[in-house]
Amino acid sequence: MASHEAAIREPLILxxxxxxxxxxxxxxxxxxxxxxxxxxxxxxxxxxxxxGVGCILYTIGVGIGTWGLNKTVEWAWDITNFVWWxxxxxxxTLISAVLLLFRQKWRMAINRSAEAMTIFAVICAxxxxxxxMGRIWMAYWVLPLPNQFGSLWVNFNSPLLWDVFAxxxxxxxxxxxxxxxxxxxxxxxRDRATAASKPIREAIYGIMSFGWSGNARAWHRFEExxxxxxxxxxxxxxxxxxxxxxxxxxxxxxxxxxTIFPPYFVAGAIFSGFAMVQTLMLVMRKVVSLEAYxxxxxxxxxxxxxxxxxxxxxxxxITELFIAWYxxxxxxxxxxxxxxxxxxxxxxxxxxxxxxxTPQVFWFRKVRRSIWLTFVIxxxxxxxxxxxxxxxxxxxxxxxxxxxxxxxxxxxWVDIGIFIGTLGIFxxxxxxxxxxxxxxxxxxxxxxxxxxxxxxxxx
Amino acid sequence: xxxxxxxxxxxxxxxxxxxxxxxxxxVGKEEVRRGRDMHWLRIDRYYTSDMTEERAKAEGISAIxxxxxxxxxxxxxxxxxxxxxxxxxNHAPCETxxxxxxxxxxxxxxxxxxxxxxxxxxxxxxxxPYKVRRFNWFQYxxxxxxxxxxxxxxxxxxxxxxxxxxxxxxxVMEKCSFCVQGIQAAKLKAKKAGRKVQDDDVQxxxxxACPTHAIAFGDLNDTESKxxxxxxxxxxxxxxxxxxxxxNVYYLTKVRNLLANEA
Numbered sequence: 078m079a080s081h082e083a084a085i086r087e088p089l090i091l092x093x094x095x096x097x098x099x100x101x102x103x104x105x106x107x108x109x110x111x112x113x114x115x116x117x118x119x120x121x122x123x124x125x126x127x128x129g130v131g132c133i134l135y136t137i138g139v140g141i142g143t144w145g146l147n148k149t150v151e152w153a154w155d156i157t158n159f160v161w162w163x164x165x166x167x168x169x170t171l172i173s174a175v176l177l178l179f180r181q182k183w184r185m186a187i188n189r190s191a192e193a194m195t196i197f198a199v200i201c202a203x204x205x206x207x208x209x210m211g212r213i214w215m216a217y218w219v220l221p222l223p224n225q226f227g228s229l230w231v232n233f234n235s236p237l238l239w240d241v242f243a244x245x246x247x248x249x250x251x252x253x254x255x256x257x258x259x260x261x262x263x264x265x266x267r268d269r270a271t272a273a274s275k276p277i278r279e280a281i282y283g284i285m286s287f288g289w290s291g292n293a294r295a296w297h298r299f300e301e302x303x304x305x306x307x308x309x310x311x312x313x314x315x316x317x318x319x320x321x322x323x324x325x326x327x328x329x330x331x332x333x334x335x336t337i338f339p340p341y342f343v344a345g346a347i348f349s350g351f352a353m354v355q356t357l358m359l360v361m362r363k364v365v366s367l368e369a370y371x372x373x374x375x376x377x378x379x380x381x382x383x384x385x386x387x388x389x390x391x392x393x394x395i396t397e398l399f400i401a402w403y404x405x406x407x408x409x410x411x412x413x414x415x416x417x418x419x420x421x422x423x424x425x426x427x428x429x430x431x432x433x434x435t436p437q438v439f440w441f442r443k444v445r446r447s448i449w450l451t452f453v454i455x456x457x458x459x460x461x462x463x464x465x466x467x468x469x470x471x472x473x474x475x476x477x478x479x480x481x482x483x484x485x486x487x488x489x490w491v492d493i494g495i496f497i498g499t500l501g502i503f504x505x506x507x508x509x510x511x512x513x514x515x516x517x518x519x520x521x522x523x524x525x526x527x528x529x530x531x532x533x534x535x536x
Numbered sequence: 537x538x539x540x541x542x543x544x545x546x547x548x549x550x551x552x553x554x555x556x557x558x559x560x561x562x563v564g565k566e567e568v569r570r571g572r573d574m575h576w577l578r579i580d581r582y583y584t585s586d587m588t589e590e591r592a593k594a595e596g597i598s599a600i601x602x603x604x605x606x607x608x609x610x611x612x613x614x615x616x617x618x619x620x621x622x623x624x625x626n627h628a629p630c631e632t633x634x635x636x637x638x639x640x641x642x643x644x645x646x647x648x649x650x651x652x653x654x655x656x657x658x659x660x661x662x663x664x665p666y667k668v669r670r671f672n673w674f675q676y677x678x679x680x681x682x683x684x685x686x687x688x689x690x691x692x693x694x695x696x697x698x699x700x701x702x703x704x705x706x707x708v709m710e711k712c713s714f715c716v717q718g719i720q721a722a723k724l725k726a727k728k729a730g731r732k733v734q735d736d737d738v739q740x741x742x743x744x745a746c747p748t749h750a751i752a753f754g755d756l757n758d759t760e761s762k763x764x765x766x767x768x769x770x771x772x773x774x775x776x777x778x779x780x781x782x783x784n785v786y787y788l789t790k791v792r793n794l795l796a797n798e799a
Contacts, residue, residue, distance in 0.1 A: 139674065140672075140673055140674040140675065140706045140707065141656065141671070141673055141707065142567075142572070142673030142674040145570075146658075146671075146673075147570055147571030147572050148571050148572055148573065148661070148667065148669075148670060148671070149571060149667055150571075151658035151661045151662050151671060152658060152659075152662055206657075209657065209658075210655045210656045210657055210707065211654070211655065211656015211657075211658070211671065211672065211706065211707020211708060211709075212654070212655045212656050212705065212706075212707040212708065213655075213707075215655045216655060218636045218653070218655055219635050219636060219655070229637070229653075230637070231635060231636055231637065232632075232634055232635055232636060232637035234632040234633075235632065235633050235634055235635040235637075235659070236633065236659075237633065237634075237635040237657055237659055238635040241635070324659075327632075327633070328629065328633065328659075328662065328663045329629045329663060329665055329779055329781075330662065330663065330665070410599070411603065414599060414600060414603065418600050474662060477665065477667070478665040478666070478667075478776055478779070479580065479620075479665070479666060479667060479776075481578070481580035481581070481582075481620070481667075482667035484571045
């Protein structure tokens with residue numbers, strides 16, 4: 078063979094797609110009507126969302142006492158859910174920003190939906206710092222605004238305040254990054270609407286695309302700003318969950334007071350985020366017929382990231398256990414003894430089996446290239462990561478320094494209802510997104526068409 | 537403050553006095569069972585167990601089994617009482633973590649809880665190693681049926697409350713304030729009289745109520761005061777000293793003559 082094509086790489090886009098076919102495949106769900114499965118999932122999501130909103134209003138109206146918390150365990154499901162959702166969001170930013178800087182072209186098929194997942198996950202996450210407050214109507218006091226209390230400042234020593242800055246920065250940067258990337262695609266939909274004589278759609282997507290003209294200068298600036306935003310978003314992947322981990326690491330409670338949390342939490346976030354991307358993408362590629370774009374190769378690459386980050390999390394668990402023993406600090410030793418053998422041992426072992434054992438199966442090529450196994454494992458990983466945050470928060474709090482305060486925690490129906498509500502909010506938003514936004518970046522996917530192996534020769 | 541554990545008999549008069557003085561809400565049996573009592577001051581009760589460190593080491597019992605067995609009291613246990621309230625730590629874990637600076641340290645060494653500033657994130661309570669902070673889970677004072685043991689909004693009911701102390705809103709954290717209202721009153725009286733605050737001017741509700749005078753309260757910086765003398769005693773220690781919180785509450789350890797009992 079005279080050409081220098083890379084024979085060992087699988088094509089990123091299958092089935093000999095043309096540029097036009099790419100536009101068609103991705104725009105079709107937006108231009109068509111919803112099918113039955115969409116309506117069923119949407120109805121379930123909206124019901125869950127409304128139930129959750131009701132529980133939240135009940136909490137705000139009657140008090141945090143409607144939750145299962147008590148004088149010893151003052152955070153449980155609220156902060157578990159917060160950290161879980163924020164962690165899930167990190168995969169989207171990594172795929173969009175970090176993989177862009179690393180020039181990983183395979184990110185194109187998943188980055189749009191992964192970023193959408195991030196935006197919606199951060200929305201769900203951001204609810205919790207708000208609703209967990211005893212007096213949410215004064216939540217704006219965490220903002221350093223000039224005021225009439227002699228201009229009273231916020232407390233910059235507090236990790237909760239660092240969270241305010243971290244999460245709001247994360248949300249705004251992710252939103253901007255996601256939206257900028259969407260502009261050329263909205264313009265594509267707009268132009269197709271013009272061609273198909275759909276004036277309302279043309280008008281809406283016209284506004285949403287900010288008059289994108291598609292000329293060379295516009296594309297040039299688009300590429301530049303994508304790089305700039307990727308550069309800004311990349312540190313956020315590491316910093317945001319580091320700051321969230323500081324909520325625990327800077328405390329004095331055994332089981333929380335540990336310097337391993339920042340890297341451990343960041344790895345865990347990417348781990349759970351990629352698992353959630355898998356869960357969503359495996360369903361989406363089937364329902365929206367995008368198997369040619371989100372290929373087995375993509376699934377396999379994501380599984381490799383899951384194995385890597387899952388292994389880091391596993392090493393972190395073992396390190397914690399080792400240090401608890403090696404330090405000789407009785408409180409620390411008891412904290413871990415209690416986790417493994419105390420009243421919440423079942424949560425600890427659920428966490429261990431889901432997070433340490435399951436990602437290791439992806440060492441086998443057959444497993445990491447199997448759609449069904451990947452789907453099942455991705456669900457287990459997310460369950461495991463929820464339990465990890467639950468174990469860290471509740472088992473450390475319920476039995477800390479003084480045994481007189483030792484107590485059990487049980488969630489109330491309101492705790493559970495709010496969590497289900499956030500799943501409903503996420504589902505509702507994601508399903509609406511799937512029908513109105515192009516779920517793959519049309520323009521970016523076209524840019525990798527010709528480098529997909531032997532197709533190049535045919536055109 | 538110093539608390540002499542030799543003198544404490546665990547009668548609970550201090551808890552009652554504190555509750556009456558500081559308008560501490562009464563939450564009812566159901567809420568107490570769920571671990572939501574509002575006692576600013578509590579009395580920890582420790583029983584001896586048949587399992588001890590020495591016995592575990594001698595009999596080669598594993599750590600897990602040792603701790604499980606230690607949770608069971610002996611047949612005829614010896615008991616130790618320890619009244620516990622906010623330790624007013626000089627290096628307080630609760631102060632750094634409040635996002636809105638609702639809990640601060642006064643220049644007199646007390647930890648201050650600013651109820652009006654508190655937005656109820658509860659990190660301070662999580663970070664307290666002594667677990668002395670209490671959160672207002674519900675509105676206890678609005679005359680609802682569940683919390684009917686608290687004075688409702690009507691004129692007559694309100695007369696039960698101490699007018700010198702604020703009634704806290706739902707969603708706000710509260711804790712022992714060393715009866716700061718009494719301290720402020722004593723300081724004002726002394727200022728008006730043009731003299732320094734004397735040792736006997738200030739008393740916390742718990743110290744005043746204690747029948748055995750186990751609790752002594754005053755100015756630790758005043759070398760002539762009772763508390764300064766007791767805090768310097770060789771029996772004196774701080775609870776959870778190793779955590780580094782530097783509390784302002786000193787306990788005088790209980791001394792038992794074990795050999796005489798066994799003889």
